[in-house]
Amino acid sequence: xxxxxxxxxxxxxxxxxxxxxxxxxxxxxxxxxxxxxxxxxxxxxxxxxxxxxxxxxxxxxxxxxxxxxxxxxxxxxxxxxxxxxxxxxxxxxxxxxxxxxxxxxxxxxxxxxxxxxxxxxxxxxxxxxxxxxxxxxxxxxxxxxxxxxxxxxxxxxxxxxxxxxxxxxxxxxxxxxxxxxxxxxxxxxxxxxxxxxxxxxxxxxxxxxxxxxxxxxxxxxxxxxxxxxxxxxxxxxxxxxxxxxxxxxxxxxxxxxxxxxxxxxxxxxxxxxxxxxxxxxxxxxxxxxxxxxxxxxxxxxxxxxxxxxxxxxxxxxxxxxxxxxxxxxxxxx
Amino acid sequence: xxxxxxxxxxxxxxxxxxxxxxxxxxxxxxxxxxxxxxxxxxxxxxxxxxxxxxxxxxxxxxxxxxxxxxxxxxxxxxxxxxxxxxxxxxxxxxxxxxxxxxxxxxxxxxxxxxxxxxxxxxxxxxxxxxxxxxxxxxxxxxxxxxxxxxxxxxxxxxxxxxxxxxxxxxxxxxxxxxxxxxxxxxxxxxxxxxxxxxxxxxxxxxxxxxxxxxxxxxxxxxxxxxxxxxxxxxxxxxxxxxxxxxxxxxxxxxxxxxxxxxxxxxxxxxxxxxxxxxxxxxxxxxxxxxxxxxxxxxxxxxxxxxxxxxxxxxxxxxxxxxxxxxxxxxxxx
DNA sequence: AGTCAAAATGGTTGCGCAATCATTGCTGTT
DNA sequence: AACAGCAATGATTGCGCAACCATTTTGACT
Numbered sequence: 147x148x149x150x151x152x153x154x155x156x157x158x159x160x161x162x163x164x165x166x167x168x169x170x171x172x173x174x175x176x177x178x179x180x181x182x183x184x185x186x187x188x189x190x191x192x193x194x195x196x197x198x199x200x201x202x203x204x205x206x207x208x209x210x211x212x213x214x215x216x217x218x219x220x221x222x223x224x225x226x227x228x229x230x231x232x233x234x235x236x237x238x239x240x241x242x243x244x245x246x247x248x249x250x251x252x253x254x255x256x257x258x259x260x261x262x263x264x265x266x267x268x269x270x271x272x273x274x275x276x277x278x279x280x281x282x283x284x285x286x287x288x289x290x291x292x293x294x295x296x297x298x299x300x301x302x303x304x305x306x307x308x309x310x311x312x313x314x315x316x317x318x319x320x321x322x323x324x325x326x327x328x329x330x331x332x333x334x335x336x337x338x339x340x341x342x343x344x345x346x347x348x349x350x351x352x353x354x355x356x357x358x359x360x361x362x363x364x365x366x367x368x369x370x371x372x373x374x375x376x377x378x379x380x381x382x383x384x385x386x387x388x389x390x391x392x393x394x395x396x397x398x399x400x401x402x403x404x405x406x407x408x409x410x411x412x413x414x415x416x417x418x419x420x421x422x423x424x425x426x427x428x429x430x431x432x433x434x435x436x437x438x439x440x441x442x443x444x445x446x447x448x449x450x451x452x453x454x455x456x457x458x459x460x461x462x463x464x465x466x467x468x469x470x471x472x473x474x475x476x477x478x479x
Numbered sequence: 480x481x482x483x484x485x486x487x488x489x490x491x492x493x494x495x496x497x498x499x500x501x502x503x504x505x506x507x508x509x510x511x512x513x514x515x516x517x518x519x520x521x522x523x524x525x526x527x528x529x530x531x532x533x534x535x536x537x538x539x540x541x542x543x544x545x546x547x548x549x550x551x552x553x554x555x556x557x558x559x560x561x562x563x564x565x566x567x568x569x570x571x572x573x574x575x576x577x578x579x580x581x582x583x584x585x586x587x588x589x590x591x592x593x594x595x596x597x598x599x600x601x602x603x604x605x606x607x608x609x610x611x612x613x614x615x616x617x618x619x620x621x622x623x624x625x626x627x628x629x630x631x632x633x634x635x636x637x638x639x640x641x642x643x644x645x646x647x648x649x650x651x652x653x654x655x656x657x658x659x660x661x662x663x664x665x666x667x668x669x670x671x672x673x674x675x676x677x678x679x680x681x682x683x684x685x686x687x688x689x690x691x692x693x694x695x696x697x698x699x700x701x702x703x704x705x706x707x708x709x710x711x712x713x714x715x716x717x718x719x720x721x722x723x724x725x726x727x728x729x730x731x732x733x734x735x736x737x738x739x740x741x742x743x744x745x746x747x748x749x750x751x752x753x754x755x756x757x758x759x760x761x762x763x764x765x766x767x768x769x770x771x772x773x774x775x776x777x778x779x780x781x782x783x784x785x786x787x788x789x790x791x792x793x794x795x796x797x798x799x800x801x802x803x804x805x806x807x808x809x810x811x812x
Numbered sequence: 813a814g815t816c817a818a819a820a821t822g823g824t825t826g827c828g829c830a831a832t833c834a835t836t837g838c839t840g841t842t
Numbered sequence: 843a844a845c846a847g848c849a850a851t852g853a854t855t856g857c858g859c860a861a862c863c864a865t866t867t868t869g870a871c872t
Binding site: 162163164165166169176177178181200202203204205206 | 819820821822823826827828829
C-alpha cells in the first residue's frame with residue numbers, strides 16, 4: 147500500500163461496507179462475530195489506522211483531554227500528571243499537555259490552541275487565568291477543572307487544597323516547637339507560593355507571644371542549590387538570629403539542609419528546617435525533613451473523574467473538592 | 480453566540496468571505512492589512528477558535544508531534560521533554576505525549592493511537608519496539624526518531640548515546656581508583672539499564688588484574704529508598720567484601736549514600752558510590768556523587784530539529800547522532 | 813411454514829475547513 | 843488610454859469518517 151489506507155480500503159479487503167468497518171472500530175458489539183473477525187484481520191493485515199481528524203469532525207468527539215501545567219520540570223506536577231494519565235487510560239482519551247511556564251499570558255495562548263482541538267475537557271492549574279482565557283473556557287462548553295488550589299470563583303469545577311491554611315499550620319508547628327525567629331524562604335513566587343507566604347505571615351501575626359520573623363524571596367525558579375543560597379542569605383540578613391526556616395518547597399528545604407551541614411549548623415538544634423510537598427528524598431535524608439504532603443496523583447486522578455462524571459453538562463456540576471494535606475513532622479524540626 | 484462559532488460566523492461579522500478568514504489564520508501575509516485587522520477583531524470579539532479536526536482533515540496537516548516515553552515519573556525523561564517542548568514552541572506544534580510504562584506492548588498500542596492523530600513526526604524512546612509497531616511507524620510515512628540510546632537498526636532517525644560505553648568507562652574509573660570488588664545495583668532493568676549492566680560486566684572482564692564483582696538487580700521501579708535496600712542486600716550478600724557500588728541511576732545512588740550513613744560506612748573510604756544521570760542532588764549531597772551526565776534536554780531539542788529538518792522525507796534522512804556523555808568524578812569515589 | 817420483531821448491514825450525507833481554480837481590483841508602463 | 847502583470851479576494855469542492863435512516867437478514871414463536 148503506497149498511500150495510507152482508509153476505511154474503504156479495509157472494507158474492500160474484508161468484503162464489507164465502509165460503515166461496517168467503522169462500527170468495528172467504534173462499537174464492535176454492533177457487528178456480528180463473523181464479520182468482525184474478518185474486518186479485524188483486514189485492519190491488522192494492511193495496518194490500517196483510523197484518521198482521527200475525520201473521525202473527530204464527523205462525530206464531534208475528539209477523544210482528547212487538554213491539560214495545562216505551569217512547569218514540566220517541577221516534580222510536583224509530574225505526580226499530578228501521573229494520576230491524570232492513570233485515570234485517562236481507562237477512558238480512551240489522549241492527553242494534550244501544555245506547559246505555560248507559570249505565565250498567564252502563555253496560558254491564555256495555550257488555552258486557545260488546545261481548545262482548537264475540541265478537547266472533551268480541560269484541566270488547568272490554579273486560578274490565575276486571564277479574563278479572555280476565562281471567556282474562552284466558558285464559551286467552549288466543555289467541563290473545565292482548576293486544580294492544585296481552592297478558589298472562590300471557579301470557572302467550573304475545582305479540586306485542590308488550601309496552601310494558605312497548610313502554611314499557617316506549618317508555621318504554627320514551628321512556633322509551638324519553640325522557635326521564635328522563623329524565616330520564610332520563597333522562590334518563583336507563583337500564586338500558590340504567595341498563598342503559602344500569606345499563611346506564614348498570618349500565623350506570625352496571630353501568635354500570642356512576640357516573635358520575630360524573616361522573609362526572603364526571589365522570583366528565580368526553585369532548585370536545591372537555591373535553597374542553600376537562600377539559607378545563607380537569611381542567616382546573614384538576620385545576623386544569625388533566625389532559628390528556623392520554612393522553605394516554600396522541599397527542593398529549597400533539601401538545599402538548605404545540605405548547606406546547613408556545610409555551615410556546621412546542627413539541624414534542628416541550631417536551626418530547624420521544614421518544606422512543602424513531601425518529596426521522597428525529604429523522608430530519607432538525615433535528619434528527615436518536616437513537610438506538607440498532599441495527595442497529588444490522587445488529585446489528578448480525581449480531576450479526570452470529576453470532569454467526565456459531570457452528567458449535567460452545566461457549569462459547577464460538582465462542588466469544589468478539598469483534598470486536604472498533612473503536616474508530616476520529622477526530625478528536622 | 481449559543482453554539483460554537485465557525486469560520487462563516489466570523490466571515491459574516493467581518494463582512495468578508497470564509498476563505499479570507501481562513502487565510503488570516505494560516506497565512507496573514509496573504510490578506511491586506513485592512514481586511515486582516517477587521518477579521519482579527521471579529522475573531523477576538525466572538526472568541527472564535529478554529530476547529531482543528533476540520534483543519535487537519537482539509538489540509539492534511541495536524542500540527543501534532545507524538546512523543547512516547549517509558550515513564551512520566553522518571554525525572555530523566557522530564558529533562559528530555561523540556562527540550563522537546565522548547566523546540567516545539569517555535570514551530571506551532573502541539574505535543575501528544577504517551578507514557579508506555581516501559582512496556583513494548585503498551586508502546587505498540589500507543590503508537591497506533593497516536594498515529595491516528597496523523598502526527599507530523601514521532602519521537603519514541605529506545606529501540607525495543609515490537610515488529611508491528613515498526614511496521615506501523617514505517618508505513619505512517621512521517622519522520623520517526625528513536626532517542627536516548629544508539630541503535631544499529633534505526634527505524635528512521637536516531638539520537639542518543641551509548642549506555643554500554645558510559646557504563647564501561649565508569650566501571651573502569653572505579654577499578655582505576657583501586658576498588659577491586661565493585662557491585663552493580665540495578666532496578667527496573669529496562670533495555671538501557673541492561674546495556675549499563677553489560678558495560679559493567681565487560682569492564683570487569685577486560686580488567687587485567689583479578690577482581691571480584693557483584694550484581695544485584697530487581698525489576699522493581701527505581702527509587703531512592705530502593706537504593707538503600709539494594710545497598711544493604713549487596714553488602715550482606717558479599718559478606719562485606721564489596722567496596723564500591725555502581726548504581727544504575729542516581730536515585731539508587733542517593734539512597735545508597737543515605738543508607739551508608741545509617742550503616743556508619745564512610746564514603747568513599749569504606750565504600751565508593753557512583754550513579755548515572757547526574758541529577759541536581761548528586762552534586763549537592765555530601766559527599767557529592769560521581770555520575771554520568773548527558774545532555775538530555777539538548778537531546779530532546781535536537782530530536783525535534785532533526786525530525787523537521789529532514790527535507791528529503793526519505794528514511795534515514797540524517798545519520799544517527801551521538802550526543803555523548805561525561806563521567807563527572809566527585810568525592811564519592 | 814408463516815409471521816413479526818430485532819439484529820445486522822448498507823447507502824447517503826454533512827461535519828468545518830483549506831486546496832484549487834476563478835475572478836476582481838490595482839499598479840505601473842508605454 | 844490601453845494593457846500586462848500581479849496582488850487580493852471569492853466560489854467550489856473534497857478530505858475521511860460517523861450519524862442518520864433504509865434495507866436486508868436472522869431467529870423466535872405460533
